[in-house]
Amino acid sequence: MQFSAAFEQGKLIKRYKRFLTDIELEDGQQVTIHCPNTGSMRNCLFEGEKVWFSTSDNPKRKYSRTWELAQSDAGHLIGINTGRANQLAEDAIKDGVITELQGYANLKREVKYGSENSRIDILLWDDSDSNQPKCYVEVKSCTLLEEGQGYFPDAVTTRGQKHLRELMEMVALGHRAVLLFVVQHTGIHSVQAADHIDPDYALLLSQAHQAGVEVLAYCAEMSPNCSSLINSCPVKL
Known part of the structure; x- marks a missing residue:
């Protein structure tokens, strides 16, 4: 970007x-x-x-x-600007950086979905392949670093919990669902749920992963002139 x-x-x-x-x-x-x-x-x-x-x-x-x-x-x-995370994710998908999210012809932002009336950050699909499930991508900006470890969230997030439930719902309906952590902190090299801040979110993330929700993390390279996702990093589940 x-x-x-x-x-x-x-x-x-x-x-x-x-x-x-x-x-x-x-x-x-x-x-x-x-x-x-x-x-x-x-x-x-x-x-x-x-x-x-x-x-x-x-x-x-x-x-x-x-x-x-x-x-x-x-x-x-x-x-600091969490609104940049979705654009970073979109650019990285289009540029082929996020290898796990390639092979889709169409990308659309802010699409209504789920029984709890949310909007998915990024929806991927291919009209030419009826057998390919749609891919729902929820993007979260990760900036909390404590003792060398990156964490999400940095505060209790009922909204984030709702998003995990709806991603699980998409998997149950036969779609693909992905939680993507966009790491906007150059000191973070791995991400895990902040159980010490929001234990309910941490538990729900574990349940979502077990239910088939994919969890990815990509780190951003940042400067006052440009910013882009450059590589994946581990997610500790």
């Missing part, structure tokens, strides 16, 4: 009210920018460290700047 313009740099002051972040620009000016991350951002908030942001020219936006990247105190880059 090549960004339309290189991100600008600042320094993190604090995040608050969930969607707001104060930063210091390179000229010393302090500004408030939008934080596009609904999670707890556990172990992603390093006050005084570098951050990068994009700027929108939409005059209707209250905050024109959006937080995109953070730097940890160990020098790792972290993708």
Whole structure:
């Protein structure tokens, strides 16, 4: 994913009210920018460290700047904008990087599915092959690093639990279902369920895997100019 313009740099002051972040620009000016991350951002908030942001020219936006990247105190880059994960996944599928998701002629985003009225992040299918099951891909952004291990989620997620149930439902209906962790943290090299944060999610993930839901993880290479998924990493189930 090549960004339309290189991100600008600042320094993190604090995040608050969930969607707001104060930063210091390179000229010393302090500004408030939008934080596009609904999670707890556990172990992603390093006050005084570098951050990068994009700027929108939409005059209707209250905050024109959006937080995109953070730097940890160990020098790792972290993708703050969880909305980028789906595009990273789509690009990696189209470019052949995610080898497990090749062989489909069609890709569509945000398709309604399931008995709990969700939208699947990516739906893959091939009209020319009636015997090929549709593939439902749910994408999750993984940014929590603790003691060298990557975890998901970083907070209790009833929404994530619902998605696992619906993926299991798709398998039961004869389709293919995939949970894809997009790792937006350069210090994470393996992923596992955060049982110490959301034990219900961890249990449900194990049940989903046993029921036939495939679980994949791919790591992103990130910079202020571009970002892309480059390789798979292990998922500990």
